[in-house]
Amino acid sequence: MGVENSIKAFGEVMMRLEAPDYLKLEQTRELKVLYSGTGVNILSALSRFGHATSLITKLPNNSIGDGATAYIRSLGISTSDILRGGDYIGMYFLERGFHVRSSKVTYSNRKESSFCTSNIAEYDLEKSLKQTSMIHFCGIILSISEQMRYNALYMAKKAKQLGIKVVFDFNYRPKLWKENKAQAKDCYESMLEYVDICFMTEKDARYILQMGDTEVADRNQQIENVIPSVSDRYQIPVIAGTIRENEKDGRNRIRGFLYHHGSLNYSQTYEYQTLERVGAGDAFSSSIMHGLSKNLSTEEMLEFATAACVLAHTTYGDSPVCSEAEIWAVVHNKEVEMER
Amino acid sequence: MGVENSIKAFGEVMMRLEAPDYLKLEQTRELKVLYSGTGVNILSALSRFGHATSLITKLPNNSIGDGATAYIRSLGISTSDILRGGDYIGMYFLERGFHVRSSKVTYSNRKESSFCTSNIAEYDLEKSLKQTSMIHFCGIILSISEQMRYNALYMAKKAKQLGIKVVFDFNYRPKLWKENKAQAKDCYESMLEYVDICFMTEKDARYILQMGDTEVADRNQQIENVIPSVSDRYQIPVIAGTIRENEKDGRNRIRGFLYHHGSLNYSQTYEYQTLERVGAGDAFSSSIMHGLSKNLSTEEMLEFATAACVLAHTTYGDSPVCSEAEIWAVVHNKEVEMER
Amino acid sequence: MGVENSIKAFGEVMMRLEAPDYLKLEQTRELKVLYSGTGVNILSALSRFGHATSLITKLPNNSIGDGATAYIRSLGISTSDILRGGDYIGMYFLERGFHVRSSKVTYSNRKESSFCTSNIAEYDLEKSLKQTSMIHFCGIILSISEQMRYNALYMAKKAKQLGIKVVFDFNYRPKLWKENKAQAKDCYESMLEYVDICFMTEKDARYILQMGDTEVADRNQQIENVIPSVSDRYQIPVIAGTIRENEKDGRNRIRGFLYHHGSLNYSQTYEYQTLERVGAGDAFSSSIMHGLSKNLSTEEMLEFATAACVLAHTTYGDSPVCSEAEIWAVVHNKEVEMER
Amino acid sequence: MGVENSIKAFGEVMMRLEAPDYLKLEQTRELKVLYSGTGVNILSALSRFGHATSLITKLPNNSIGDGATAYIRSLGISTSDILRGGDYIGMYFLERGFHVRSSKVTYSNRKESSFCTSNIAEYDLEKSLKQTSMIHFCGIILSISEQMRYNALYMAKKAKQLGIKVVFDFNYRPKLWKENKAQAKDCYESMLEYVDICFMTEKDARYILQMGDTEVADRNQQIENVIPSVSDRYQIPVIAGTIRENEKDGRNRIRGFLYHHGSLNYSQTYEYQTLERVGAGDAFSSSIMHGLSKNLSTEEMLEFATAACVLAHTTYGDSPVCSEAEIWAVVHNKEVEMER
């Protein structure tokens, strides 16, 4: 017996300020507020699956930091590894689109946030990495600054040394890297050295790692060509991701893939509709992490994770809030539908 | 005949994000949003008094800038002198206090705002200072950065040269200057060279200009000692301000003073209650500006301005939104009350 | 045994559109809506005291009329005597004041409303006045138009003939009569012919009926001089009203008076605070009506009615919504307080 | 160089009161409020495209007029040509439908509004028509009263004389004319004398002008037959409109047509979904006005205007609030979709 091991994430918390009812910002006098981030989302899902979770980040020591902390705690995530200090929280304003009108995201002072200006020396790694089974990093961190890259790599290395599973989500955003594509490759490759579980698609392989055969038209074929090579070259035993399919008939479809024990597997294809787009990918990733830690079969893991992703499209907010039972219900309805 | 002259202000626009219903930020999932700033407030009042008004500032060229622009226009202020560009808008979060619990203001990235990083060369002064009768500056601008000080002094000098009345509100905030009290004095004195109409109290004279006799206990006496000296030393013909009195019986009282044509005058004393504290001083200042431009008598001007200030405590939002008729009604009710 | 007698009112229903949170109309993008009117208010209170009540009025046969009807029913008032037709409902916009800023009411097309353009011949008086013990009229109706005066007098006469107690509230609004003071007197006197129970103050006597000695400084003295004379001259056995007292110490006080069985009585004096000012007088009137119909003692009636009025200041909306028990609790707390 | 020419509209402002969340009026205790009208909508769009715009109308000189004015200003429209006086604003209540339940609009006192009872002599045409490039009229004005027809025709004639382009939108509403179809024809023809740019469809030609061959089954054919004839008979160089197509598969489609330089052109067909139905036609019209004033090619103008119309279905409120960039994005996504 002993204390349960915890799953951690090192990542930014952002304040999300959303115009209600499909209004443009100029049309509203009130905003809905919540706090999110890839790490928050991953841990929110995992805490609902019964895992002890804790976020490693830095938040300002003011009312905004208090608000973020209370929100994160309400999701079931421990805030005991959170540093308090610095000046700001990163923010984004969300104006929801409708049909041909796209959703619009406007960032406000991300680079100056407490997290993005934090120093690795401030974090008590000794304490924060104790009794930890997995730790999650998001690729966006690599694009912020030299210092943030250093922080991430340092912590990943340290975690690896301690036998903690290092989880990494490519989350490549070309805009953030601009012309520094070469630098992006270097940064990502430095990170991959420590990675045990990786979330990515064939596009990440092509754009960042410059792997894959662009002459193959079929997306599945591309995945089958490149994902095993990535696993092989960077010694990453588990790679997973989702494929969103063409919507010729106005319906959205998704399926998940998982490379594990040297073989590539696919989930069934699920239709989805979108109440909330942000965070759905994090529902997939966190579910694979859960499946691995619970030793689910590859098939179970894949169906569970893809259904979690589908379900995350149907709940408000970036952070997944559905239970295992709710996710399995989607899997089973699906299968029933398939049987007919 | 000709085009009416306009009153302008050079100043920052901030987004105000307010927790509703006396909640702390950590207790709310929605925020009320509006846009304000000393310049916005002054011009909002003046446009209600029938003046053409226009704000000179810089706002980001995104949805937030659009929101600010629409709001400012709704107040009756022209936005044709506003530059669009840069990255951010300054923001402040407001948690309203209740009784012994003070209101709490949390700033978010002011220094990096589009306005605070703007350069004087970007502004089309030729166009913006044409057909202008008065221009207003707020002392806070002097504390932001070397560049903002330069911008303000350059524009004030230019305005002075063009025969535009330069209006200046001390608005001294010790926190913003920290230990640089000496620098503050220099900066303020550089500004005062160009000033025609100045809003301040005896405290500003003492803390910034190091004038006034601190051994005099009585506040009125201090004002009578120091305000004429300030007028004299810096050649400022009009100086005005408000005095809030002790609230021993739990009631709040205020009166205004005005140094003009070489003599110091006081308004009657008004009781006030507070729905909104921010912006009440700007209601006073803008009313004095209105009175001067309309050649009201000193007495009328003072009563009008103090009543405007009292009334601004009773309306929501930083920016005054009452009409001349509403303000005169307060003056006249007051006098009736006084007569009894 | 038999069917219970009902209390009726003939009067207008208005839609009230209110800016929330002390905002001015120009500051809000949402309005709170309810439906009220003197008749509605009177009957709302009486239905809570256990009386069957029914409103005689006319409402447009559209969604707005449906809204008004549903609201009135929710108050416990029967809508089976309501005609449907015509074009409009009268409306008023309410901007709540704060301290020195007065509340502002803006009317919108009252004169053209379905009720104000209705014709007496449309009403099924046979049916509407059956099994009715009392019927209430509000003086405002006399100011609207020749036709409305005719309607009111015709119905009052008819009711009187049927042995129904006619209740009349002066509700004199000088603005509505403008210079036609003489006409007002005639109209009111025509009405008083039929009245059994009348709500008024010494001011109504002075301004409309030109009775009372204006040289008497004391208000109580004026009431004692004039109310018995009014009762005598117009043969009205019951006259009642409220007196709001000077607020020198910032506290509001009220007491009720009742002339009944030839003697004038006063309630104790109650302090009150105001969440909602409109409709408080209707709480007093309806409570006197209740007391008379239940044969309460003069003293009980007066305390109950004044406490009802005090309590009506503390509930949202024009229409009284408190129970007998809640009102008696105010009376008894009052007395306890008095005993100390 | 010189002062930029302005685009104006002469038309009514209405207050829109909307039940939220698909509720019926009887189900709600709060309403959303905004101000709109064809003229407001046209100018809102044009001000976003960079034009100086100003509305010529009359609003009551009370809080409601203040609310309307603030709202119109927030859209970017100058209110300096607005008269203040009269008693009312026209209003409409909106209950949004859902699927088979239609939206329901209930008007309240339109005929008595400040605008609809205004007299041409009150308007300072000298000032209001100075430095104006285009002026817009909506056909509804012709149905209100003899006086409003006179006002409109007088102003259109005056504008024509001053070389201002007169823009006219048929906006035919059979209900408003009832049996006076012959009168409608006369009124519309009197107006067409002055019109340079006209918005209409083949239905308007048939029902009002009694032109067109009703035996032709195909709508496109009808348009091709009748629009050139209208242009020819009434000497109107530019005629445009939109065609909504059958929705057999549950999808809505629209395309625009434009008769210009003697030839009839069509935009591509766009699918649309509806967040807000009102005002979408005004987005089309204003975009054509913009295209003409900027000398866009016929093809560009048509695609831009139809995309603007599609986009206006996706934003809240009657008045278009999208930028040129947002509209072009819809055009270009469309083309991409088409290329596939």
Add this chain to the structure above:
Amino acid sequence: MGVENSIKAFGEVMMRLEAPDYLKLEQTRELKVLYSGTGVNILSALSRFGHATSLITKLPNNSIGDGATAYIRSLGISTSDILRGGDYIGMYFLERGFHVRSSKVTYSNRKESSFCTSNIAEYDLEKSLKQTSMIHFCGIILSISEQMRYNALYMAKKAKQLGIKVVFDFNYRPKLWKENKAQAKDCYESMLEYVDICFMTEKDARYILQMGDTEVADRNQQIENVIPSVSDRYQIPVIAGTIRENEKDGRNRIRGFLYHHGSLNYSQTYEYQTLERVGAGDAFSSSIMHGLSKNLSTEEMLEFATAACVLAHTTYGDSPVCSEAEIWAVVHNKEVEMER
């Protein structure tokens, strides 16, 4: 002449507490509240069709009971037959689902409610069943407790004796009966003894009455086989219900059936979309009750009732709120669509 006969229902009122905007309960700090129940729903519809209606139930004598009463009255239902006493109201919390995420209903203390613990002796049947033409019972009442079954059967028997039409809706919920299927059959059969009009489907026949041939695949065939037998065996002259069809193309369809005068008829098939799922069946049932009481033809009744059901999916809240005119408009649009 005489007093109109009333339609009554004996049934529970529940408080519905709903998380807004598709939120989960854990995500919201506010809930929307209304009051409903099968009886409430039935009578709400019938009162809109012009019937006098009254609910027989028991509600606690506290603020919650007052709230329920006011709400029920606003729907047009008389509350004069409602007992007040006991401790609680039954409640249910509603979390609306989205796409694959199902709506979730969480009950809170139903069994202990004032109604569910009420005793038949408390009800004044003499008074409540006077001048009543029909009385409605819902099958759920049979599952609550021995006492509630007794109450329902007693009242149904009494009504039958008085010549009141007894209406019964199967509303079978397997969860509520758990393993007591045999008991369910007994209870339902005891009730059917008194029933004149019954709402059910072939499933109810199969699961409760153990009638019908499960080997027949086709649903229509099953209905045609079993409904006449039910009518015959239990001597119920009118049986009706709705059939929701497969949604292979993502569209929902429904049609109604009615067994009357010994023959089985079907309405046309209607497509529907869902704003609110609860209460739609009650719209069908109440419309059939209306049709029977107004002697509509079988065809009219069926189209009207099915359209009412379709329309009830499009209005907020459990209780139908549409008028006859609105329902006929759906019927007629339908037919037009069909004709094309």
Add this chain to the structure above:
Amino acid sequence: MGVENSIKAFGEVMMRLEAPDYLKLEQTRELKVLYSGTGVNILSALSRFGHATSLITKLPNNSIGDGATAYIRSLGISTSDILRGGDYIGMYFLERGFHVRSSKVTYSNRKESSFCTSNIAEYDLEKSLKQTSMIHFCGIILSISEQMRYNALYMAKKAKQLGIKVVFDFNYRPKLWKENKAQAKDCYESMLEYVDICFMTEKDARYILQMGDTEVADRNQQIENVIPSVSDRYQIPVIAGTIRENEKDGRNRIRGFLYHHGSLNYSQTYEYQTLERVGAGDAFSSSIMHGLSKNLSTEEMLEFATAACVLAHTTYGDSPVCSEAEIWAVVHNKEVEMER
């Protein structure tokens, strides 16, 4: 070194459903929801003071339980000791009063709640009482049922045996005990056997313990007489409470007392105003618990706790949410005010 000791509470969580804006329940269609309870309140405050805290209770395993859990976590309280199961949560509806209209609380099924029907055997005391420094009980638990009394006494005894400080708040509510005053005394005395820190007043001593001299008029004198005796008789080293004073001038005042180390001390007297009445006493108690655990001086502890109580009146919700810094600010402002 080791893991920090935790403070625990054994108590009920209730859902609070509040009518907004001073509305009565019958006037509102929306309710504000939060979760509270004496234990929740105590631990909310303590977690803000830096203590690890955890609530021992039982909540239903449904969406309502999830909502309560998320809310409690957001306050900073661990939910790892919470059992999930049973059927209900206790609820109370809150209608806020205004001036003479009292606030009204309506309970809904408390006795049947998961907590109130829980059995001591379900709780894992081994785990829940490990590493615990203090545990808090509220006297209300003793009134619920024989079983709950047993649960509380068993757990208190167990805690005492483990050396955990047992904290007890009398919280005597005469209504809950009705005529069983004798039983109340027995129950409380059984509990006092284990208590180390007790919150009570002289009234509790008189009504429950039948101690104290009722002939002494002065309240302070009563406290001084009885509190030391209670401490002595029941061997309770620490007893504290608050005294609210007469409000003759309309102002509310409070002071705290603390019996510790054998002597009775008082805080200064603080004025307070009330945004929220519930939970203020819990702010006092939790602050004394904090002071004891941090070894503050008696004087510091008393000022801190009384100021915390004053401040809790000014924040929304039952649970204290202020920081140590905010509380000390009230103490120091107080003292400054005193110095003048």
